[in-house]
Each structure stands twice: as C-alpha cells, then as structure tokens.
Amino acid sequence: MAQVLIAEDEAFTAMALVDALADQGHTVRDAADGAIAIRMLDDFEADLVITDLMMPNLDGAGLIRFLDSRPGPQMPVILISGVPETRLPADLRYDAYVGKPIDHAALTRAIDALTQPD
Template sequence: MANILVIDDDVAICQLLTDVLEIDQHEVRVAMDGNEGVRAFDVLRPDFVVLDVMMPGLDGHGVLRTIRDRPGNAVPVLMLTASADARSAQQAWAQGANYYLAKPFTADEVLYLIDGVLQHRIPMTDALKAVQYARSQGYHGAADERPGTRSLGAVKSER
C-alpha cells in the first residue's frame, strides 16, 4: 500500500513496527538513528514517517526540523515518545509533526493512525482528536488492554 520509513534507535520497536505494518501490506524501511533517517528520507521519499523523539545524536526533533525544511514536503509524520509531556508534544507540533503518540501504544493505534491518514479518513492536522477517537472506538493503549486490541508484542506472534 504505502512506503513507510521508521526512524527509531530501539531494535525491538523497529522490528515490531515492521511486522505490524508489513502485515497491513505496507513496505517498510528502517533507520536506526536520526542521521541515517534523514539520508533514508531523502532517498526513499516515503509516504509516511514514524519517528522516535529520543535518539542519540540527531534526535527526533532535529530530524523533523530537517525533513520539514525540504521544499514541498508534506509527508505525514507520527512521532513516538516514551515521555508524554505536553512541552515535547507542543514542540513536535510546532515543528510540523502531524501525530504524537506516547509509548506504550498498541498495534491498532499505530495502524489506525497511519491507515486513516493514508486513506484520507483522518485529517493530518487532528492528532489528538484522532487518538481520542481511536480509543473511543475500542483502540486502547497497552496499559489499558481490552479484548479485541492487539499489543505490538502480540502482533509478533501472529506472523
């Protein structure tokens, strides 16, 4: 369906996101740090970017600034973070992130956001409302597991 670039220094998260997105028929490329992510972005020109905030070297905010400095770039960006503080989220949105999702998250939340944007069901500017809507429809974070949701760990076993 879509070419997705995952930029994250956590091998386990990269593998799980790759598994989840490939099950959903997306083509996935992974970059393990910010500098590699910028180079991959320039070569691949992905349809969607999943970007970790905290990485050594060039962090997610630096990658996002660099990506958004590219002329004519409107690729949707989902930022993932282990620290869900409001200041970091505001900084991400000010730099041009479309979505901001705190870890832990479920496979369903990630797929809902990515597929919703790519299929034009979710406006690229409505990050918080999209996550709230997803959760109201039965998509819940890993800390709030309910029947019918899949954690990223559970998806690995489906493969």
C-alpha cells in the same frame, strides 16, 4: 498501502514495528536514528515517517525540522515516544502521537488517517 520510514533506536521496537506494518501490506524501512533516516530518504520515497523522540546522533525533533525544511508539502509524521504528549515541546510539529508501549491499533488508525485519500 503506504511507504513508511521508521526512525527508532530501540532494536526490538523497530523490529516489531517493521514486522507489524509489513504484515499490513506497507513497504517499510527502518533507521536507528534521524541522521540515518535522512540519508535513507534519498533512495526511499516515504509517504510517512514514524519517529521516536529520543535517539542518538539526531533525535526525532531534529528529523522533523529537517523534513519541514524540504521544499514541497510537509511529510506526515507520527511521533512515538515514552515522553507523555503533554510534556512534548510546544513547537514540535507532528501529525499524530502514539505513546510507548505502542498501541498498534492506534498506530494503524493514525497511519490510515494520514495516508488515505480524503
């Protein structure tokens, strides 16, 4: 199972994600914004980040830019957002998109695709 860091400012959504992913056997931590998520990466070796796009302090795009600036391989990112994928910034890197309200089956498929060995 994967170690997953969730950056989501909506408490109910974050709680639902944590519970669902923990029930699947993942180790999960959550942060209320991108800045907190960055600090958590010092002590939590995430295999994958799930981030909302619009959050206070540091949004999902800022979190992704930080992840991409780190040395080594790129951290897989699943973007969750109420913004339709067709309206996302063209230069925003992410590996999978799941719209809100969250389709948990689609999220599980994305996690599996990004964390299973080839």
